[in-house]
Amino acid sequence: MxxxxxxxxxxxxxxxxxxxxxxxxxxxxxxxxxxxxxxxxxxxxxxxxxxxxxxxxxxxxxxxxxxxxxxxxxxxxxxxxxxxxxxxxxxxxxxxxxxxxxxxxxxxxxxxxxxxxxxxxxxxxxxxxxxxxxxxxxxxxxxxxxxxxxxxxxxxxxxxxxxxxxxxxxxxxxxxxxxxxxxxxxxxxxxxxxxxxxxxxxxxxxxxxxxxxxxxxxxxxxxxxLAAIDTQRIPIAELRRLMEQGQPLTVVDLRHRHDFEHHPFVIPGALHCEPDEAEERLEGVPPEREIVLYCT
Amino acid sequence: MALRLKEKRTGRVRPLAGGWNAWRAEGYPVELVPAHEREPGALRQAHA
Structure with missing residues (x-):
């Protein structure tokens, strides 16, 4: 403001x-x-x-x-x-x-x-x-x-x-x-x-x-x-717990190519893609499966 | 992005609070992406 x-x-x-x-x-x-x-x-x-x-x-x-x-x-x-x-x-x-x-x-x-x-x-x-x-x-x-x-x-x-x-x-x-x-x-x-x-x-x-x-x-x-996104955010501790419990979810790394190339690590099991590719890349993922997105 | 994806899916679509930096700051594990999977368009296996 x-x-x-x-x-x-x-x-x-x-x-x-x-x-x-x-x-x-x-x-x-x-x-x-x-x-x-x-x-x-x-x-x-x-x-x-x-x-x-x-x-x-x-x-x-x-x-x-x-x-x-x-x-x-x-x-x-x-x-x-x-x-x-x-x-x-x-x-x-x-x-x-x-x-x-x-x-x-x-x-x-x-x-x-x-x-x-x-x-x-x-x-x-x-x-x-x-x-x-x-x-x-x-x-x-x-x-x-x-x-x-x-x-x-x-x-x-x-x-x-x-x-x-x-x-x-x-x-x-x-x-x-x-x-x-x-x-x-x-x-x-x-x-x-x-x-x-x-x-x-x-x-x-x-x-x-x-x-x-x-x-x-x-x-x-x-x-x-921001309010709409805030109400839906998943805390990192909850994601960690869901992953440890083996819950079915897909984690998507949306960091920009520059950041990713500089540090080519992801959250274990995450799918890395560019934001404009995400919809196409997630077409094979069952629609009812939970998706967690993250960027930098 | 999250809102657009949510319109097309029945399951929950949630952004990670704090993103990559918060995950790393907590010291949670990370995984190195093999070089051959870093090429644009290369398919990574989704989390099982």
């Missing part, structure tokens, strides 16, 4: 900044405009750095506005792009080394501060297993994968030059797409500022309400799922 709250704050802050920038850009005498135009580069740099560090604060609206300001000549396009790519590389290289140094624990930590900690680790690993280097290239555009990809690349043993090359290309595509879009719509910035001046408060409130509904629905769905 703390992550959701941080995310809400980050989103609201980005929205507010967007409106403030748009508002400020339309009135040159405004002090905020002077501040943002004077400190636009460091603001952009540190915002992207923090987002890439794992904080759920969206950079896309800021990149969009920065792009619009480059279209008006207030910021330089190449400098903006260079700063964003530098921020991405600094943050991602740090996570890459942490992943290499501390292993899967770093990946789990990164996923814990995202909105979907339950499936983030597995989803990221599956993306790399299935799509290889393409996953690194596309990760900046996929929420959740973005923060988790650098430590996973470090864990999976990718070479640093390969990772930095792919990451830089991904950052250029990502930053270029949003700033390019902003640049394309720079003429509409005045119009946006006009609306922001008139309806800024209402838009901000609407943004808060929509985000609140989104987070509340997500949080409720997750609590329901």
């Amino acid at each position: 703390a992550a959701s709250f941080t995310s809400a704050l980050g989103f609201a802050a980005a929205l507010h900044l967007l409106l403030a920038l748009a508002h400020a850009a339309a009135s040159p005498m405004n002090g905020l405009l002077q501040f943002l135009l004077r400190h636009g580069y460091p603001l952009l740099f540190f915002w992207v750095l923090l987002e890439q560090a794992g904080l759920p604060i969206p950079s896309a609206p800021l990149l969009f506005v920065a792009g619009a300001l480059t279209g008006r000549g207030s910021l330089h396009f190449s400098t903006t792009l260079g700063l964003v790519v530098a921020a991405v590389l600094i943050s991602d290289a740090t996570w890459f080394f942490l992943g290499r140094w501390r292993g899967a624990r770093v990946l789990r930590f990164v996923c814990r501060i995202s909105l979907e900690p339950d499936n983030c680790v597995r989803r990221t690993r599956e993306a790399v297993t299935r799509h290889g280097w393409m996953a690194v290239l596309a990760s900046k555009f996929v929420p959740g994968l973005n923060a988790a990809m650098p430590p996973l690349s470090g864990v999976s043993g990718m070479s640093l030059p390969q990772f930095l090359g792919l990451d830089a290309l991904s950052a250029i595509l990502w930053a270029g797409a949003f700033t390019g879009l902003g640049r394309l719509f720079s003429r509409q910035l005045d119009q946006l500022a006009f609306y922001a001046r008139g309806f800024g408060g209402v838009l901000l409130l609407l943004g808060f309400v929509l985000l609140g509904i989104y987070i509340a629905r997500k949080y409720r769905a997750r609590r329901r799922l």
